[in-house]
Amino acid sequence: MVDEDVAPDTDDVERVRVAVYRTFAATGHPPTRDAMAEATRLSRPAVEEALTALAAARHLVMDDDGRIVMAHPFASIDLHFSVKGRRALWWGGCAWDSFAIPNLVPEEPEVLVATTCPACGRAHAWVVTSHGPPAGEQVAHFLVPAARVWDDVVHTCGHQRIFCDERCVEDWLSATGHSRGSVFDLATLWRLAAHWYDGRLDSPYVRREPSEATAYFAGVGLTGAFWGLPD
Missing domain, CATH: 1.10.10.10 (Winged helix-like DNA-binding domain superfamily/Winged helix DNA-binding domain)
Known part of the structure; x- marks a missing residue:
């Protein structure tokens, strides 16, 4: 016993x-x-x-x-992103996690990330590498503020999505009744993902303290109350 x-x-x-x-x-x-x-x-x-x-x-x-x-950044359920490498196919936990995988897994420095726009259903795909952000005019929208992520983390991750553009974000917010969260471009998404999970496949691994997390957000260009920072 x-x-x-x-x-x-x-x-x-x-x-x-x-x-x-x-x-x-x-x-x-x-x-x-x-x-x-x-x-x-x-x-x-x-x-x-x-x-x-x-x-x-x-x-x-x-x-x-x-x-x-x-x-994180891996999932065993469909949260709207597939990530295809040379040797493996993953469910990405969210937009953030999907862009993180090629930065975390050294054997897969280049992956194909695919998803659909939550507003209009248009398919999107990018070759995402560990060397820099992919080209694209799409935008990421994160619904849940950083301080509330773990209230329901599956819900949070399921609402970290990529839209065609700002207009699709506004259409989706109008249709769902949600309030606007944080909207940013693919380059910022890539910077957010690039080093967030550094060391997670190694041992020992030490999680960031909250102050370190907010400093990381500021370093990639994400500020304001949503991220626990001043504007």
């Missing part, structure tokens, strides 16, 4: 985190529990404890059945 008052070993948690992320990066899918146990040499109960700890620390998102839904 597992003692629920005893926290899992931090080394075990980190080993499971690395197994999840590296499997996602290599295959486009999360590992099974058996695969995690084999890769980490941990028991199934120890793997479960580690996954629970990782979800609590916001390294993973799991559904009510314990399935891994997201390990």
Whole structure:
């Protein structure tokens, strides 16, 4: 029987985190529990404890059945973006995450990101590389402010989308009744994604503190209350 008052070993948690992320990066899918146990040499109960700890620390998102839904920038569900590399095909967790993958996975420095405009349904695709932003007049619209991202992270990621232009953003806001969030160009989206996940496939990995996150946003040109910064 597992003692629920005893926290899992931090080394075990980190080993499971690395197994999840590296499997996602290599295959486009999360590992099974058996695969995690084999890769980490941990028991199934120890793997479960580690996954629970990782979800609590916001390294993973799991559904009510314990399935891994997201390990940013990777997802196991369709959140409107596909990301095709030479060796793997991923669901991108959102616009931000989709543009991050070629910057995070060294074996895939160039990917094809595809999506549709939420307003008009027009298909869009870009070759996104680790060297610089793709050309395009499209704009990203993020609905949920940075401070509220984890209130419902799947909802948040599902509303970090790319639109044809500002007019499509306004049409969508009018149709849905949502308030305008943050709108910015593809170059800014690429800068946001480029180094946000640095080190996530390595070990040990240390998450940014809130002050470091806001400094990062400012450094890529995102300011204002939406991003927790002055205008």
